[in-house]
Amino acid sequence: MTRAHAHIPSDAGDATAEDGSVSVVGISAIGMSELGQKARTALARADVILGSWRQLNLLSEDITAERRPWPSPMLPALPRIFAELEGKKIVVLASGDPMFHGIGSTLRRKFPDMPITVYSHVSSASLACARLGWAVDRTPVHSLVTQVVESLIMPIETGRPFLVLGRDEKSPGEICALLNQMGQPHARVDVLNDLGSEDEAHSSGTAARPPAVISALNVIAVIPERAGYPRTPGLPDATYSHDGQLTKSHMRALTVSAIAPREGEVVWDIGGGAGSVAIECLRVTTTTRAVCFESNELRQQRILANARTLGVSHRMAVQGSAPESYVCVPDHPDRIFIGGGLTAEGVFMGAWERLKVGGTLVANAVTIESERLLWELKQTFGGELTRIEIAKEHQVGNFSTFKPSLPVTQWVVVKKPASGRKNP
Structure with a gap:
């Protein structure tokens, strides 16, 4: 097929579906009566129409396509489906706006070279905001169609209203259960069922007293009781379940700032401990993914539990010991943090070889042996060393003093192309 493009028809008579083309038609719950002429023409000329049974049943009898x-x-x-339909005129049905958490976005991602024409309809989020009197441009929208309910923890922690596209009739109950689990039983929850159809219904309630759910096709509006943890790094140490293997709060904030994760990147946390560094890299972004390498099975379970509690488990993976488990991860990392096992054979070099050119590696050292290794690595690969010393208030009888923590030497280095490496 030709290079990807999304064609936008210019007028009502412009829908000229060709063999092998794919049209994506957004359709509301009320059916074809609200479709424009371009979308109707695409449906009339189609050989095959793909969609859910609910969407297919909205088509009128004069649409003769399979x-x-x-x-x-x-x-x-x-x-497999699109391979079988090669050469046919295909229409894919979507609910509302196909490019808003819809099949249009999925097809563009899965088939970047597929020529697609999109016929949009008003999104369910726009309809929900119209019913609620909320500004669309100020209302975050999340989806449980492809994400777990724990993905809503951070949106709830903002304390601000938001919408959720429900997966099915169980979604409102799952959201209420999560709110109760987070100690927000009085959070308001509205369920807007079958938006735009003749059966549209709106019910209100709270997490403790869930609203009625009439349909599997629903949008849920949530108004949290209060804000929770901030997104900024350096959460209190008590936030995490751990056995002492934890990068402490102030050091964690400095480490996450040095890693500087960006949206869409992959972060490796080697020697995960409680997973706190990886977790807070994920909390300061929305699309970053992380892999923790931890040899201890009990700590692996703690990492996953901490990730669930803090709302990032859907973007976190846990692997076994480093460097043996590096081969289990197909993606090359953009950022690497080594917080443990630095002096073990192959831990650094294996990670460095996997790091993308232009990527950043951050390593923290406390012992003399690991600090010496960082100095040697700096001579070979460049970068910058920083000594960080933190002292916290400490009570001595009736007086207060500062009790210093062990100093940490931090190395930050950006991987340059092979020609840019210094000689040992």
Whole structure:
């Protein structure tokens, strides 16, 4: 197929579906009566129409194309489906706006070279905001169609209203259960069912007294009771379940700042301990992913539990010991933090070889042996060393003093192309 493009028809008579083309038509719960002429023409000329049974049943009888429902699960079947339909005029049905948490975005991601024409409709989020009197441009929207309910922990912690696209009739109950678990039983929860259809219904309640759920097609509006943890790094140490293997709060804030994770990147945390550094790298972003390497199985479980509590478990993976487990991770990291095991054979070099060119590696050292190694590595690879000393208030009888923590030497280095490396 030709290079990817998203065609936008210019007028009502411009829908000229060609063999092998794919049109994505957004359709509301009320059916075809609200479709424009371009979308209607695409449907009339289609050979095959793909969609859920609910969407396919919204089509009028004069649409003669083969109606094919999506299999379950859908995503793994997409390459096979479109291979089978090669050369046919295809229409894919979407709920509302196909490019808003919809199948249009999925197809663009899965098939970047596929020529797609998108016919948008008003999104369910826009309809929900209209019913609630909320400003669309100021209302965050999240989805449980592809994410776990724990992904809503950070949105809840903002303390600000937001919308959730429900997966099914169980979604409102899952959200209420999460709010109760977070100690917010009085958070307001509204369920807007079948938006835009003749069966549209709106019910209100709280986490402790959940609203009625009438349909599997729902949007949930949430108004939290209060704000929770901030996104800034350096959460209190008591936030984490740990056995003492924890990068402490102030050092953690400095370390996350040195790692400087960006959206869409992959972060490796080697010697994960409680997972606090990786977790806070994820909390300061929304699309970053992290992999923790930890040999101790009990700590592995703690890392996952801490990630669930702090709302990032859906973006976190835990592997075994380093460097043996590096090969288990297909993605090359953009950022690497080594907080433990620095002097073990192969830990640094294996990580450095996997790090992308232009990526950043941060290593913290406390012992003389690991500090000496950092000095040697700096001579070879460059970068910058910083000695960090932190002292906290400490009570001595009726007086106060400062009790210093062990000083930490931190090395930050950016991986340059091979020609840019210094000689040993």
